[in-house]
Amino acid sequence: MATNFTEIIKNQSVLSNKQKINIIIQLSIPTILSQISSILMQYIDAAMVGHLGPDASASIGIVSTSSWLLSGLCSAMATSFAVQVAQLIGASQYEKARRTFKTALITSLIFSCILLIIGVLVNQSLLTWLGADPAIFDNASAYFLVFTLSLPILQLNSLCSSMLQCSGNMKIPSLLNASMCGLDVIYNLIFIHYFGVVGAAIGTALAQLTVCFINLWYTTCHSSLLKFQNHEKFYLEKETLKNAFQIGTPLAFEHIAICGAMVMSTKIIAPLGTIAIAAHSFAITAESLCYMPGYGLEAAATTLVGQCMGAQRKELAKSFSNLTVAFGAIIMGIIAIVMFVISPFVFQILTPDVQTQQLATEVLRIELFAEPLYGVSIVASGALRGAGDTLIPSLLNLLSIWGVRLSLSVLFVQTMGLHGVWLAMCIELCVRGLLLLYRQQRGQWLEKSL
Template sequence: MAPKSVNVLGLGRSPVHTVILLAWPAIIEQIMLTLVGYVDTAMVGAIGAQATAAVGVTTSTMWLINGLFSAFGVGFSVQVAQCIGAEDYEGCRQAIRQSVLSVLGFGALTTLVCQLIGGQLPLWLGAPPEVAREAGAYFRILTSVMVLHMGSAVFSAILRCSGDTKTPMLLNILTNVMNIILNTLFIFEPSVHHTPFGSFTLPGLGMGVRGAAIASAISMGTVGLLLLLTTFLRKGEAHIDFHQNWRPDPLVWRLALRFGLPVAFERVTVSCGQIIFTMMVTHLGTVALAAHTLANTAESISYLPAVGISFAATTLVGQAKGAENRDMAFQFGKIVTKMGIVMGVMMFALLFFGARGLVGIFTRDLAVIALGAGALRIEALVQPLQNCEIVLAGAMRGGGDARFQFYVGLVCMWGVRLPVAFLMAFVFDLGLYGIWCGMAADIAMRGVLNLWRFYSGRWYGALH
């Protein structure tokens, strides 16, 4: 049966139970999304540091693209949540229809731009020629399905804000199964394996980095297509079909810009900073770039529970705001803050004490493992603040306050991370550790600012 849009404010036996019911599928979904990158990095890492660097050099650019897609998701999904809370189901349907138009238009434009710049992008980012060739091919293949990839980001956000967190979770599990099977086929040469029951041969095309890109593109494209179909097949008051009005709606787009444009500015600001950040790392050499890539991949697990909780917070606070229930909106925000702190303490322990093991999943290069583990331990120190920042950003976006996150991103990336990273890495000669000191300082400041914003109460009336 296709999923149905629901008002989720009273979904659980208590507010905490309600958050957990919405959050756990979103957490699993984020783990599944991240595992796509994990699997690619781990499998490519078996080839060598140069292959790892080729996958990692355009990562910051993909973060920029994903950030823009997320901005569209926020712009339309917050409207969906608030319309459901207010029981305005025609407004909900109109927002979903406009989101489909945005995916078709902006997704196609993104694909075109990425294909035009893909060959030169790694060189612009400072990659050595032997890395840049494979990195450019990887980026072009990966961005060939941007319409479907954008659809995955936008429609997942809409489904979550309409109370369905399980469908995106299940589809992303499917993505990972596909990605592992296809990676095995595309990356490696055919190999013979011996068991007590006999020998067998695993087929392989031996395409290396390009094979990883093809596998990921097929997997990402498939989940995007399935989420688009789910958007049309869902039941209930928010159902859409081809016979409804599909003309552009200026009111919906104005609201989408109000909610989404600050998110886009924030992601562009942060991601442009990330690109400069990556350029700093490339100047430290291939080993440092490989260690940075692997440490970033390992570190990404630390905030997955917080991201899942933040999606639940956006849905709950958005629907509470639509129902004009201020007390409930604040209650959900306080609950997710406490959950974020608990998760942050747990992730500190994981990253600090398990650093070598986490980086060692992806490579056997001892120099890369040692450097990446040291960077991870620096990041571990700010995990409680990072998790608070993430869950509160989701809660406040649900209430319509996305503009503050842009200011936070601007100040912390350009006023804290980049200056501190440059000073520590190149003036005090701490290399990659200095780079990660800048990252940790940025994250700590974001956490402090978001805690202040939420408890000041200014976020709730930000649009009035």
């Protein structure tokens, strides 16, 4: 598949809309299926922990945004090199693509180890700052510590998956992610039984470690475009590191801004009590089922736009970006309608606590109205990223989430409680979608070059 669509992009002068749609579907479906399995893993994790009681769910919920911040930074590092690889493959510079991958391995490991050290150092003070209830402090601290120690493994998985996806190989990362979800369930059944909340973190870390070995082996030894060649010399290239910095820095600040805002949201929600924290955490888990197609299409958009830009086919890049953005809005809108109907049943599976079920259903239904534009923001970001355009989109995200979501959350929570926080989220996601759609449609990103 990788070779087929890569050769089509480089050699076929005109592509019909049917051909474009077929390529998008073939690239998106494996990643979407992977997202489904990943979401199912989150549901199973949440359900397993949820049956330990609201305090157990709140223990994970209070640190979830901080965990996303660190994993998001790992993702930004992976993307900063994967985009370069996509464009190099599009330009048929395969040896340089492999050198870029090698550089990424070294740089990413160093980066993730630095994050590990920071996470360990701030563990206790972070929970104090977030205002964690003393009843959940120990469990939350232990969960976050295990997660932090697994960051180098998470980084390697993210990097190898991103590299394979940007080379056009969506199937292997998807299969490995699905396998990781299955392993996570098995490990959780064992470790949650013996260690409670922290067992969920241990199970996930071991599942990631198992898959990491396979992922790394396949990418370096078996990938048709990325596997290491004995005769090829390796050396760090200043240009590669410079490009990675230019692409990755805005993405890193974007993740810091978004997750930092989520941490602030957690701090805003914390005084509302354990039920509110648990409901908020469960609602986020349930909502993730709605945006999984968006992230599948985002990966396809990044790959297609990156390879088109590398092949100097800018009009084709714009066409692929338009189609993927439209698909993202339509599919996420349809899933939001379904989730609106089934959300009470979803929360009955995730937690036995009736108060938590009711509150989670109410707040999630508020946010579901924003899903189509949320889909636009996700896929448009992926398309722009494929061209190396990360600075302006990151600034737009920063403006939206800090200028709209947080300010409205502080205003609405006073009178509406958790409902107000989710109303602010709904409004902000709509604003974000419109801002990124405007950026994508203007087409200035087509002039970007690495």
